[in-house]
Every structure is written in C-alpha cells, then in structure tokens.
Amino acid sequence: MIKQKSKPSTIEELELAALKIRENLLMLCSKESIHIGGDLSSADFMTVLWQYQMKYDPTNPKAEDRDRFVLSKGHASVVTSFNQAAIGCFSAEAVISEYATDTGRFSMHSCNLVNPYVEVSTGSLGHGMPVACGMAYALHLKKNNSNRIYTVMGDGEQSEGSIWEAAANAAHYQLGNLVAILDNNGLESDGRIDQITGLGNIAEKYKVFGWYVIEIDGNNIAQIKDAFDSLPAVDSKQPVIIICHTIKGKGVDFMENQVRWHAGKITPEQRDSAINKLENEYVAKWGIQI
Amino acid sequence: MISKSDKYQEQVYLRDIIGGYMAELGSINDKTVVVNADLMGTCRTKSFYDKYPERTVNVGIAEADMVSFSAGLAHEGYMPFAFTMAPFMSMRACEQCRDDVAYGNLNVRLIATYAGLSGGISGATHWSMEDCAIMNSIGGMTVLEPSDPYEALSLMRSMIDYVGPIYMRSSIIPVKVLYNSDTEFQIGKAVVVRKGNDGAFICSGVVVQYALKAADKICNKYGKEIRVIDFHTIKPLDTNAVINAATTGNVIVAQDHSVVGGLGYKVAEVIASNRITTNFKILGSPDKFIPMAHAEYLYHEFEYDAEGLEKNMMLMLQK
Numbered sequence: 001m002i003k004q005k006s007k008p009s010t011i012e013e014l015e016l017a018a019l020k021i022r023e024n025l026l027m028l029c030s031k032e033s034i035h036i037g038g039d040l041s042s043a044d045f046m047t048v049l050w051q052y053q054m055k056y057d058p059t060n061p062k063a064e065d066r067d068r069f070v071l072s073k074g075h076a077s078v079v080t081s082f083n084q085a086a087i088g089c090f091s092a093e094a095v096i097s098e099y100a101t102d103t104g105r106f107s108m109h110s111c112n113l114v115n116p117y118v119e120v121s122t123g124s125l126g127h128g129m130p131v132a133c134g135m136a137y138a139l140h141l142k143k144n145n146s147n148r149i150y151t152v153m154g155d156g157e158q159s160e161g162s163i164w165e166a167a168a169n170a171a172h173y174q175l176g177n178l179v180a181i182l183d184n185n186g187l188e189s190d191g192r193i194d195q196i197t198g199l200g201n202i203a204e205k206y207k208v209f210g211w212y213v214i215e216i217d218g219n220n221i222a223q224i225k226d227a228f229d230s231l232p233a234v235d236s237k238q239p240v241i242i243i244c245h246t247i248k249g250k251g252v253d254f255m256e257n258q259v260r261w262h263a264g265k266i267t268p269e270q271r272d273s274a275i276n277k278l279e280n281e282y283v284a285k286w287g288i289q290i
Numbered sequence: 291m292i293s294k295s296d297k298y299q300e301q302v303y304l305r306d307i308i309g310g311y312m313a314e315l316g317s318i319n320d321k322t323v324v325v326n327a328d329l330m331g332t333c334r335t336k337s338f339y340d341k342y343p344e345r346t347v348n349v350g351i352a353e354a355d356m357v358s359f360s361a362g363l364a365h366e367g368y369m370p371f372a373f374t375m376a377p378f379m380s381m382r383a384c385e386q387c388r389d390d391v392a393y394g395n396l397n398v399r400l401i402a403t404y405a406g407l408s409g410g411i412s413g414a415t416h417w418s419m420e421d422c423a424i425m426n427s428i429g430g431m432t433v434l435e436p437s438d439p440y441e442a443l444s445l446m447r448s449m450i451d452y453v454g455p456i457y458m459r460s461s462i463i464p465v466k467v468l469y470n471s472d473t474e475f476q477i478g479k480a481v482v483v484r485k486g487n488d489g490a491f492i493c494s495g496v497v498v499q500y501a502l503k504a505a506d507k508i509c510n511k512y513g514k515e516i517r518v519i520d521f522h523t524i525k526p527l528d529t530n531a532v533i534n535a536a537t538t539g540n541v542i543v544a545q546d547h548s549v550v551g552g553l554g555y556k557v558a559e560v561i562a563s564n565r566i567t568t569n570f571k572i573l574g575s576p577d578k579f580i581p582m583a584h585a586e587y588l589y590h591e592f593e594y595d596a597e598g599l600e601k602n603m604m605l606m607l608q609k
Contacts, residue, residue, distance in 0.1 A: 112394065120365060121393050124385060130355050131390050134362020134370075137347065141323070141368065162386075165355035173347070 008051050012286050014221045017086060018047040019282050022251050023275050024082045024092050029264070030271040032100050035075040035108070037261040041185040041246040042076050042152065045224045049150060049181070050083035053228040058088040061117050067147050068135055070120045072128025072163075073154035073183060075263075077110040089117045126160025129153055129180060133166045136178040136239075145177075145235045152181045156188030158199050164209075167239075171210030176236035180211075183218065185248035191259050206241045218244020251278055301464040305403045307439040308460060309334025311446055312371060316342045319450050323347065323363050325372045327356040333373035333403055353378040357386035357400070364396035369450070375409070376402035376418035376459045384424055391455045392428045398455050405435065405459035405495060406546025407575055407589070413582030418459065419575045423551025425457040426525050432477065433524040434458040435545075437498035438468040441522055444475040452477060461496040461546060463585050468498065468520075478523045480531035486515030489540030489603055492532065492557050494521045497544045497594055504599035516603060524553050532560040536568045540606045544573040544594040569606045573598065 008017040021043045029036045050056075054067040071080055078099065085092040090105070098104030105115040109123035119135075122128045132151040139147060157163060170178055184202065186193055193199060203213050212232055216223040227242050248262075249255025252274045266274070282288075312335050316322050324338045326348040339346040349355045353374050360370035372379070379387070379402040391398045402421065409416035425433045432454060436442035442460065449456055468483060475481065483498060484505050491501035498520045505516040517538060519531055535541055541561070543554040554572030561568060573594040580588070589595040593602055 120361075121389070124389050127358060127386065127389055130358030130386075131362040131365070133355075134359035134364075135366050136362070137359070138363045138366030138368055141344065141363075142366070162354045162358065165349065165352035166358065169347075169349045169352070169355060169359065 011222050011225065014048055014052060014225060015282065015286070017051050018044050018221060019278055020086065021047050021079065021082050022278055024096070025079060026252070026266065026271045026274050028078060028096050028099055029266050030268050031096065033263055033265040034078055035263045037187065037248040037255060037258070037263070038073065038076050038154065038183065038185065039079040040250045040252060040255065041219070041248045042073070042183045043079055043250065044219050044221055045181055045242070045244050046076070046079050046083050046152070048221060048224040048228060051086055052225065054150065055147065056087065058084070058117070061089070064144070065147060068119050068149045070128040070132040070135070070149065070151040071110055071122050072125070072132070072151050073157055074109045074122040074125065074128065075154070076152060076183070077108065078106060080110065081106050084117050125154065125157040126162035130162050130166035132178060133170045133175060136170070136175040137173055139177055140175070148177050148179050148234055150179050150181065152183060155182060155184045155186065155193055155199060155202070158202065159197055167206065167209045167211070170239040174237040175239045176232060177234050178239040179231065180239065180241045182241060182243045183246055184243055185246045187248045187257070187259055187262065189262050203243055210238060212236070212238040212240045213243065214240065215243045216245070218246035219250045253277070301466055302439050303462065303464050304436060304439065304442055304460040305332070305334050305462060307442050308401060308446065309373065310337055311443055312338035313341050315446060315450065316345065319369060321367060321369045323368050323370045325349065325356050325360045325363070325370050327351060327353045327374045327378070329374050332375070333401070335373055353383040354386050357383040357398070358390045360398045361386070361390035361394065361396055364391070364398045365394070369397050369399065371399040371401050373401045375404040375416060376421045377404065377416060379457070380418055380421035380424045387425070387431070387457070388428050392431050395430055395454050397453065399449050400455070400457045402457065402459045403462055405461045408461040408463045408496065408546060408585050410585040410588070411582050414579050419548035420551070421457070421459055422524050422545070422547050422553065423555070426551065426556065430454050431525065432456045434477065434522055435495040435524060436460055436522050437495050437520050438465060440467070440469045440471055440473055441475050441520070444473070445477065445522060448475070448477050459495070463496045465496055466499045468502070475522060478526050478528060480528035481520040481522065482517060482531070483520050484516070484518040486517040487538050488514040488516055489542070489607060490517040490519060490535035490538045491599060491603070492519050492521060492535055492541060492543045492553065494524060494545050494553055496546050500589070500594065500596040501544065501599055503596035504603065507596070507600050508603060512604070514607060521553055524556060527556045527560065529560045532557050533564055533566065536561050536566045540569045540603065542571050542573060542599065542603055542606065544599060546589070546594070547574050548577060549574040550577050569609055571602060571606065573602060
C-alpha cells in the first residue's frame with residue numbers, strides 16, 4: 001500500500017489521504033457489514049475536514065481551543081474513526097480489529113461512553129445538528145471567537161423536522177461559528193430521495209433560512225479544500241452550510257449510486273480489486289510510482 | 291434567598307416559585323442558562339431573562355430543539371434549565387431527552403409544568419399522565435416532583451451540585467405551604483409529613499396536601515393514624531421509606547399521573563421485591579383518555595382528592 005504523509009495539505013497529499021481512508025473502509029467492509037455507501041460518499045470531505053481543516057489535538061481531545069465535530073449523520077461513524085486514526089487518536093488497525101466487537105470502541109454508530117474522541121454520541125437522525133447549535137451558542141457565551149463547530153449531516157436526514165427547528169435558531173442566534181456539511185448523495189435506505197420525499201432545492205431552502213450557502217462537488221478534493229480555505233470568519237453572523245454533491249459508494253464501481261450498497265459486506269476479491277483500481281487511478285493521475 | 295418569615299400565602303403556584311427562583315440561581319451559578327420554547331410566560335422565567343438576557347435562549351415553539359440545544363450547552367460545561375409543559379418535554383422531546391441528554395449523562399435540568407391532569411380544561415394534549423413512566427425508564431434520569439414551594443426551592447438549589455440529568459415536574463394547581471422555610475430536602479430521601487402506623491399514603495406533588503387532609507379527617511373521625519410520606523423523588527426511589535410504610539399493612543400510592551408506570555409502579559416493585567404482604571392500591575388517572583374538565587373535578591372523579599383518599603383508605607382499613 002502507498003505510504004501517507006503525516007500532515008497532508010496539497011491536493012495530491014489529500015487525495016492520497018482520502019485513498020487511504022477508502023482502503024481502510026474496504027478492508028473493514030470485507031470483514032464486517034458497514035454503511036459503506038455513505039462512508040464512501042463522505043470520505044473526501046471527511047478527509048479534508050479531519051486531516052487538513054480542523055484545529056484538533058489528538059493528545060488533548062477536551063482542549064478548550066479545539067474545533068468540535070458532531071456527526072449528525074450517525075451512520076458515517078467508521079469513516080470518522082478512520083480519519084481520527086489518521087491524525088493519531090488511535091490506530092486504523094484498532095478500528096478494524098475492534099469494530100462491532102462486544103468490548104470495542106468502534107461500532108455502527110459513535111459512542112462517547114467508550115471513545116473519548118466522540119464529542120456527542122449519535123445514531124438517530126436529526127439530533128447532531130441541533131446539539132451542535134447549542135455548542136456553537138456555548139462558544140459565543142465563552143467569547144470563543146476562534147473555534148468552530150463542524151457537523152456532518154446526511155441528505156436523507158433533511159426530512160427530520162428537528163433539522164429545520166435547529167436551522168431556524170442557528171440563523172436567529174447568528175451562529176457563524178457553526179459549519180454544517182451536507183453529504184448530498186441523493187440516496188437513502190429505501191431508494192432515491194427524490195422518489196421518496198424529495199428535498200427540492202436544498203441550497204435555496206438553507207438560503208431562505210438565513211444561512212451562508214456554499215455548493216461544491218463533494219468528491220472533489222480541490223473544491224473541498226477551497227471551500228474550507230474560503231470560509232467566512234468564525235465571528236461572522238451567518239451559520240454556514242457546505243452542500244457537498246456526492247456519489248454514494250464513490251470510488252467503487254459496483255457500489256456507485258446503488259441503493260443496495262447503503263450497507264453491506266464485500267468479498268476479499270472485491271476488496272482487492274477495488275483497492276487496486278483506486279491505487280491505479282491515483283498513480284495515473286499523479287504519476288507517482290507505488 | 292427566601293426570608294425565614296412566612297413569605298408565602300396559604301396557597302401558592304409552584305410555577306411562580308420555580309420560574310421566579312431561576313433569577314437567584316443565576317447569580318449563585320454563572321453557568322446556568324435558561325432555555326425556553328415560547329413558554330417563558332407560562333413557566334415564569336422572565337425575571338431570569340431580565341437579569342441575564344445573554345444566558346437566556348428562546349428557540350420558539352420547538353421543544354425537541356430546546357432539549358438538543360440544551361444538551362449542546364451542557365457538553366460545553368453550562369447547566370441549562372429547559373422549561374416547557376410536561377407533555378411536550380416528556381413526549382415531543384422524548385428522544386432528545388434520551389439520546390442527547392441522558393445518553394451523555396449531561397447536567398441538563400428539564401423543568402416541566404402542567405404535571406398530571408393539572409392542565410384541566412386544556413384537555414389531554416396538555417396533560418401528562420405518562421411523563422414519570424417515560425422518564426423513569428430513561429437510564430440515569432432523576433425524576434422529581436415537589437409538593438410545596440420550600441421543597442421546590444431546596445430541590446432546585448440541590449440541582450446545582452448534582453451530577454447527571456434531572457426531570458422535575460410540577461402542577462399548575464395551587465398548593466398549600468407544607469414546610470418551614472428552613473426545611474432541607476435531599477434528592478432521593480422521602481419526607482414523612484405526618485406520622486402514623488395504621489396505614490400510609492405514599493404520594494407526591496399536589497396529592498400530598500390532599501393526603502394530609504384525608505389523614506387528619508380519618509384521625510378525627512375514626513382515631514386511626516395514617517402516615518403521609520412525600521416522595522418528592524420518584525427516581526431514585528427511597529426504598530427504605532417504602533419498606534417502612536408497608537409495615538403498616540395498608541398502603542395507598544396516589545399521584546397525579548396514570549396508574550400505569552408512575553410512583554405506584556415504583557412502590558409496587560419495592561414491595562414485591564421485598565416479599566412484603568400488605569394491602570395495596572394505586573390511585574391516579576385511569577388507563578384511557580378522558581374528556582377535558584377542571585383538575586379538581588377529575589381528581590374527585592378518580593378518587594385522589596382528599597375525599598377519595600379518605601374513602602379508599604377507610605375501605606382498606608375495613609378489609
């Protein structure tokens with residue numbers, strides 16, 4: 001496997017970091033059934049967020065001057081864990097060996113009773129974002145103008161009414177330190193969202209709620225990095241949403257845009273061939289010898 | 291602080307006391323935040339807002355959001371007091387109380403008015419016959435129901451140093467002042483308000499005053515001494531107080547709550563688990579929906595007003 005730099009910052013390095021995340025996901029997915037579709041759609045922005053953007057010291061996860069992360073899209077727990085592993089919270093091997101074991105720290109959803117790097121235990125949808133709003137308000141009370149609260153939401157989750165209760169109060173309380181990231185992959189458990197209860201123009205919805213809206217290709221590392229680099233100031237007055245248009249199952253041919261790969265397990269052969277393809281694409285693009 | 295002189299009239303409204311006291315708690319602890327859902331008036335928290343506007347949040351009519359927002363504040367070291375009516379806190383925001391507050395064992399104080407049928411003519415949507423049953427079943431949730439203003443204030447003061455989530459319900463029916471201003475109450479410790487060994491009323495909230503009246507009448511008419519125990523803490527339950535009460539052989543548990551899942555079930559569990567043989571009855575609202583009416587009418591109908599408690603205890607004593 002390709003070696004990774006400890007602190008990726010260029011597009012080339014971040015793409016390699018995202019490749020490593022996908023490799024870990026596929027390794028685990030050949031061992032256990034995971035929410036692989038949503039893990040893969042969010043892998044790119046999760047990589048840039050955790051390995052490039054966030055101010056976070058893995059040796060001090062309760063530091064007052066850290067950026068906070070709340071996983072509202074609770075099913076994306078393991079892509080979070082692999083990114084936390086990449087910055088040194090624990091090893092990726094630990095994530096794979098402990099995942100879904102009875103005494104492990106990692107499972108289908110994130111739990112802060114066993115994992116101190118989880119700020120808020122989540123799973124049920126429509127919870128993380130509203131909790132993140134309370135945390136963002138708390139930072140205002142503390143006069144903390146340098147740290148942000150990041151929360152990652154799913155597009156299926158946008159059907160939860162509690163999201164819109166929170167969207168209204170985040171704008172009312174001018175929570176400019178709140179950055180929501182929407183994994184807009186178009187699919188949910190039962191099928192295509194626009195064939196179930198469509199979201200309409202989600203960007204316009206957040207705009208009329210008073211949010212600062214950024215729309216990008218959420219599987220394009222350069223666009224993701226650019227979105228983070230050009231965020232409004234922490235002390236600005238509008239909550240921010242980065243709408244990431246993504247592909248569920250991104251990077252694995254037979255999973256892309258397939259409802260059936262919301263969750264599942266793959267064979268070792270499928271894993272090896274998927275990893276090979278990803279590595280070959282990376283090598284072809286960047287001309288680097290593995 | 292409340293002066294030692296008898297500040298309160300014969301009857302007071304607990305929501306005035308509880309909401310009004312927030313302004314004082316706000317000065318005792320600068321981490322306190324009041325989170326409202328458009329019921330600042332109903333819950334009487336305006337004096338806190340006047341004093342601490344920056345530590346006051348009003349999310350609008352969005353109880354689920356109120357509880358999640360409070361959880362976020364607690365994650366950052368604040369002590370939010372979220373205020374709304376008991377049915378909305380325990381049912382509209384039930385999953386938020388469970389997932390966002392209790393799962394993280396957060397210091398959120400869920401302060402609910404309109405307990406039981408006290409909402410009267412507002413009808414079933416504004417009653418909470420189920421809130422204690424729900425909150426009792428949420429892991430690590432402490433469940434309180436004061437009967438008197440001094441008890442309410444003491445419990446609220448205790449909340450400042452208490453670790454973990456608390457749900458406190460109170461009635462909008464006026465209550466009598468039962469205690470002296472300097473009485474101290476301890477979360478988890480029931481109070482024997484009236485001594486007696488011929489039987490026991492185990493009760494909480496607004497029913498305590500009715501039980502005292504019933505016990506006095508029984509004493510005057512029949513010479514029987516009935517113990518009245520105020521269980522201001524529904525969970526964790528004071529099991530010793532239950533076991534002692536059960537030795538009288540005649541136990542009536544009465545709460546302004548469904549007969550299902552409230553204080554009655556908690557007491558029954560202790561009695562059964564300890565293999566105690568005693569007469570036993572639970573009084574409360576029935577296991578069905580009923581049309582709107584004044585609370586006093588309903589308490590009479592379901593026999594947990596003073597008259598009903600007296601009647602039921604006398605029937606039990608004559609067994």
